[in-house]
Amino acid sequence: MTRIWSIPGGVHPEENKSQSLQLPLGEIPLPRELVYPLSQHIGAPANAVVTVGDKVLGGQKIAEAKGMISAPIHASTSGTVVAIEDRVLPHPSGMSGPCIVIEADGEDHHVDYVGDENYLQLDRETLIERIRDAGITGMGGAGFPTAVKLNPRADQPIDTLIINGTECEPYITADDILMQTRADEIIKGTELLAHLLGNPDRVVIGIEDNKPAAIEAVGVAAKDSRVEVVSFPTKYPSGGEKQLIQILTGKEVPSGALPASIGIVLQNVGTTVAAYEAVRYGKPLIERITTVVGEALDTQRNIKVRLGTPIQHVLEHHGCHQNKVARLIMGGPMMGFALQESLVPVVKATNCVLVPSKQELPPAPPAQACIRCGMCAEACPASLLPQQMYWYTLAEDYDKLEAHNISDCIECGACSFVCPSNIPLVQYYRSAKGTMRQMAIDKEKSDRSRQRFEFRQERIAKAEAEKEAKRLARKKAAEEAKKKQEAAKASGETAPAGNTKADIVAAAMARAQAKPVSPEEQKAKLERAVISAQGRLDKLQTRLEEAEGEMKDKLAAQIKQAEVKLTEAQKKLDDFKPDAASNNSAPTADDPVAAAIARAQAKMTMAPDEKLRANIESLNKRLQKAEEKLSAAQAQGADTVTALQAGVDKLKEKIATAERELAELGPVASATAAPAEQDAASAAIERAKAKAAAQANMSPEQKLRDQLGAMGARISKAQDKLQQAQADGADTVDALQMGLDKLQAKQEKMREELRVLNPSAPELNDADNATGSTPTSEEAPQIQDAATAAIEKAKAKAAAQASMSPEEKLRDQIESLEKRLQKAQQRLAKAEAEDDDNIDAFRAGVEKTQAKLEQTRAQLENS
Amino acid sequence: MFEYLLNNPFLGALVALVSLALLFGAVLGYAAVQFKVEGDPIVDQIDTLLPQTQCGQCSYPGCRPYAEAIANGDAINKCPPGGQSTINAIADLLDVEAPTLDEEHGEESDVKKVAYIREDECIGCTKCIQACPMDAILGAAKQMHTVIGDECTGCDLCVEPCPVDCIDMIPIETTLGTWKWDKPATSHENILNLIASDRQPVAATQQETSPKEKAQTEDEAA
Numbered sequence A: 001m002t003r004i005w006s007i008p009g010g011v012h013p014e015e016n017k018s019q020s021l022q023l024p025l026g027e028i029p030l031p032r033e034l035v036y037p038l039s040q041h042i043g044a045p046a047n048a049v050v051t052v053g054d055k056v057l058g059g060q061k062i063a064e065a066k067g068m069i070s071a072p073i074h075a076s077t078s079g080t081v082v083a084i085e086d087r088v089l090p091h092p093s094g095m096s097g098p099c100i101v102i103e104a105d106g107e108d109h110h111v112d113y114v115g116d117e118n119y120l121q122l123d124r125e126t127l128i129e130r131i132r133d134a135g136i137t138g139m140g141g142a143g144f145p146t147a148v149k150l151n152p153r154a155d156q157p158i159d160t161l162i163i164n165g166t167e168c169e170p171y172i173t174a175d176d177i178l179m180q181t182r183a184d185e186i187i188k189g190t191e192l193l194a195h196l197l198g199n200p201d202r203v204v205i206g207i208e209d210n211k212p213a214a215i216e217a218v219g220v221a222a223k224d225s226r227v228e229v230v231s232f233p234t235k236y237p238s239g240g241e242k243q244l245i246q247i248l249t250g251k252e253v254p255s256g257a258l259p260a261s262i263g264i265v266l267q268n269v270g271t272t273v274a275a276y277e278a279v280r281y282g283k284p285l286i287e288r289i290t291t292v293v294g295e296a297l298d299t300q301r302n303i304k305v306r307l308g309t310p311i312q313h314v315l316e317h318h319g320c321h322q323n324k325v326a327r328l329i330m331g332g333p334m335m336g337f338a339l340q341e342s343l344v345p346v347v348k349a350t351n352c353v354l355v356p357s358k359q360e361l362p363p364a365p366p367a368q369a370c371i372r373c374g375m376c377a378e379a380c381p382a383s384l385l386p387q388q389m390y391w392y393t394l395a396e397d398y399d400k401l402e403a404h405n406i407s408d409c410i411e412c413g414a415c416s417f418v419c420p421s422n423i424p425l426v427q428y429y430r431s432a433k434g435t436m437r438q439m440a441i442d443k444e445k446s447d448r449s450r451q452r453f454e455f456r457q458e459r460i461a462k463a464e465a466e467k468e469a470k471r472l473a474r475k476k477a478a479e480e481a482k483k484k485q486e487a488a489k490a491s492g493e494t495a496p497a498g499n500t501k502a503d504i505v506a507a508a509m510a511r512a513q514a515k516p517v518s519p520e521e522q523k524a525k526l527e528r529a530v531i532s533a534q535g536r537l538d539k540l541q542t543r544l545e546e547a548e549g550e551m552k553d554k555l556a557a558q559i560k561q562a563e564v565k566l567t568e569a570q571k572k573l574d575d576f577k578p579d580a581a582s583n584n585s586a587p588t589a590d591d592p593v594a595a596a597i598a599r600a601q602a603k604m605t606m607a608p609d610e611k612l613r614a615n616i617e618s619l620n621k622r623l624q625k626a627e628e629k630l631s632a633a634q635a636q637g638a639d640t641v642t643a644l645q646a647g648v649d650k651l652k653e654k655i656a657t658a659e660r661e662l663a664e665l666g667p668v669a670s671a672t673a674a675p676a677e678q679d680a681a682s683a684a685i686e687r688a689k690a691k692a693a694a695q696a697n698m699s700p701e702q703k704l705r706d707q708l709g710a711m712g713a714r715i716s717k718a719q720d721k722l723q724q725a726q727a728d729g730a731d732t733v734d735a736l737q738m739g740l741d742k743l744q745a746k747q748e749k750m751r752e753e754l755r756v757l758n759p760s761a762p763e764l765n766d767a768d769n770a771t772g773s774t775p776t777s778e779e780a781p782q783i784q785d786a787a788t789a790a791i792e793k794a795k796a797k798a799a800a801q802a803s804m805s806p807e808e809k810l811r812d813q814i815e816s817l818e819k820r821l822q823k824a825q826q827r828l829a830k831a832e833a834e835d836d837d838n839i840d841a842f843r844a845g846v847e848k849t850q851a852k853l854e855q856t857r858a859q860l861e862n863s
Numbered sequence B: 001m002f003e004y005l006l007n008n009p010f011l012g013a014l015v016a017l018v019s020l021a022l023l024f025g026a027v028l029g030y031a032a033v034q035f036k037v038e039g040d041p042i043v044d045q046i047d048t049l050l051p052q053t054q055c056g057q058c059s060y061p062g063c064r065p066y067a068e069a070i071a072n073g074d075a076i077n078k079c080p081p082g083g084q085s086t087i088n089a090i091a092d093l094l095d096v097e098a099p100t101l102d103e104e105h106g107e108e109s110d111v112k113k114v115a116y117i118r119e120d121e122c123i124g125c126t127k128c129i130q131a132c133p134m135d136a137i138l139g140a141a142k143q144m145h146t147v148i149g150d151e152c153t154g155c156d157l158c159v160e161p162c163p164v165d166c167i168d169m170i171p172i173e174t175t176l177g178t179w180k181w182d183k184p185a186t187s188h189e190n191i192l193n194l195i196a197s198d199r200q201p202v203a204a205t206q207q208e209t210s211p212k213e214k215a216q217t218e219d220e221a222a
């Protein structure tokens, strides 16, 4: 005999199995309407693949599995899909969920089921796929998709397959009748499952010894197979997965683990038959055997019922007396749950519909206080401490519940059954488990929330830091720029403070040169403003003349405004004019140098100077006030005296520094004003000015001259080459000659340009004079020689000029200036005669030349 | 030496005690350095107990600041979203008496809520995004905004800034996945029922029937 182990605890409730075994397996007519909840298994709800109005046949798939742990659903008879809507579900919550509703056409046509006699020849994957496709889930009560269970992880080899024919719960006999009537199929199904699991060492069917008929039937069927049939003493809850494993193998499934982790797979007999039918006949799970029992019924028996049949319909065919019904229970009295609605359908896991009368299953008497008898702990098949868990549930101490392994409670109800105080212990555990599940979800969410929040904070901080960094960078850049400016200013300030006259003059010069542009521009701007204001005023006035009524007022107001603006602009311009006039006239009227310097000084040093003075003044004022306050405080003996004293001291200090600074600035002003240095300064300035002017005016000319010089050099080189080539009789002579011609043409052109720019340019004169006087090669044309000579001469002249005394230089300049003046005057006269457009420019040119001539003469006199 | 100590029990005891003290001191000093805990573990522990709604009803700018405040001695009953269970948990952690929720900071509500934007009314001003501590709102300027329901903690902070009042706080409905059994009426309450005159109609106390009534009222409401 096979060894049987025993489990701890357990109870012996009244079996009540005979009522439903009096009659053979029955059948009821098809209902008019069938309801298929999309979620009738553990895992993800199925996805409807039909739409309202579709005609369906029996066995047709109406919803397909969504994801790995899920199962498809099939229509159990032919008909029309009339709705896909929320209906009350066979669930303890009594909540509604999406269901497919099919109106049966009564003809009960089915799809052609394609079976396979030699299913054992098929490979494993195909078989499992067929089982999955047939929508088979555990039929013992939990409803776990069978295909998933048959596909254990590769690292968990299965050595034992257990088929559960225990059916330990009172009243239920569905598996019993199945075993009695379809023992052969059970054995075949068992072999199929064993085949799928790689033929485990041990294949065993466990049946409680209160089902002798079933044991016998299965035993006969299993005679020629390797399937072991084991019966063991009846005890509730031997049929629990972990409990049955322990009874048949002596192994305990670790807490929180699946049986597969110790190499065991357990399937219900009903599931086994369904899997066999799916593979052998291609028949999906569309019907099951359900026990219909209870004293409120006339007929109590097992029936083969199509899935989706409303329980109401089942009850109607069993003579249900509504007034007798205490409760409507789906499942057994221990682990089942009460239904709120008789319209809910029979689903894949519905093994029993229990309709007890009030005498049969009276409502539980009121619970009383726990007397700590410890009977619950003795009854618990999972070796838990129900009493402790009860207390901790009351105290909501979920950590302690966790420590007491509440998750291992199979909610068998044995503890509640034995409790002398009638405490509904299981309900406490169920609720505590739900709360803990919720807490776990909340915890996960709050962790995620914390992460998100912290990430957000970080992100914001980062953005802020970036902004701050940018701001700082900007500030720094601004400060640097300011510092540079100040440094520039300071150098401008300190230079005059220095003793060397040259520095002062140079600085003043720089300033004088830098300045003159702006007043002009400013003036132009102001003039433009005046003009535009005037224009606007004019326009408005013309419009005012045209406008009437309200419009007039508006326009009048606008005109007033425009007038105000105009006067403002005019005033500004007027203010500016005398200013500009004094600025401009100063150099000519007074000693120009002194004026320039004074102006520059005023611009540059007056501001800080004045500022300092103002500063000192305000500081003095503040000091006065502070002193007044101090004396008042002293008079009152207030305790702020020391603070005030400190303030006064500070102010005094500040004034002292300001005064020192002012004193430092003072000498500069006097130094620049000193007349002794003026002459030298004036000379230097004049020189610098002349140079600057020359550079500004003559730059294109100079450029041309430079180019001309370069050209001359190139020409002479080319001539050399030509000569050489001629001497050698080379065949490049022609090419060289051509190049030379080109260069000469260019030179000529440049001269022309130069002439236009400056008719008195020495190069031109010299070149003209030199024509023919400078012999070079006999073959080269005369002009060439002339050009080279001119260049040579210019160079010589430059050298001579460099070595000339300043006086001679000046004379030279005067001469050339006089020449230029003459020419310019001629041109002006010509322009005047022709009424040329450029007359102004010509006149300006003449004036400038005159001024220069004047200046140079003065210089000559001075020197 | 040893002899000497044996002969002078007082000195011997002294030497033994001093050497023991030195030994343990060294061990403790080493442990203090080696197993030093970074940060403030108590703040972290309190922070994990708080619901992380980040609603600021406790008058701190988030759950962590409140955790820090608690660690520094603030009252532990200022968090309405956490409610009594959070207070109990913190009291447990700090080993103090659990007070009831300070009503001043708000009331505990049984129903969890989640923000919902009536999308056709949203003008896309992004005000709500800036207010949401959870980054649970999705949208861009002048575009329709929407709440990521899974990430929303129901803190309420986005409702106020919305200029067109298009954000609703809607209660989260129980689904099949989140449904759980109710706790049965406690036995202490049931004890009263032992006296016949106090006994309520049995059906009303039955746990099984209460969901049915609930379902019926729901049906009627529907």
Ligand code: SF4
Residues within 6 Å of the ligand: A369, A370, A371, A372, A373, A374, A375, A376, A377, A386, A387, A390, A415, A418, A419, A420, A421, A422, A423, A425
């Ligand atoms: S059986 Fe009931 S009364 Fe006895 S210890 Fe357990 S809970 Fe308490």
Ligand code: SF4
Residues within 6 Å of the ligand: A379, A380, A381, A382, A383, A384, A385, A386, A408, A409, A410, A411, A412, A413, A414, A415, A416, A425, A426, A429
């Ligand atoms: S319901 Fe849970 S605690 Fe009670 S006997 Fe069963 S397994 Fe043990």
Ligand code: SF4
Residues within 6 Å of the ligand: B114, B115, B131, B132, B133, B134, B135, B136, B137, B147, B151, B152, B153, B154, B155, B156, B157, B158, B159
């Ligand atoms: S969406 Fe609104 S209620 Fe939800 S977390 Fe963000 S701010 Fe709070």
Ligand code: SF4
Residues within 6 Å of the ligand: B117, B121, B122, B123, B124, B125, B126, B127, B128, B129, B139, B145, B161, B162, B163, B164, B165, B166, B167
């Ligand atoms: S605050 Fe209101 S209007 Fe503005 S984006 Fe958010 S939901 Fe839209």
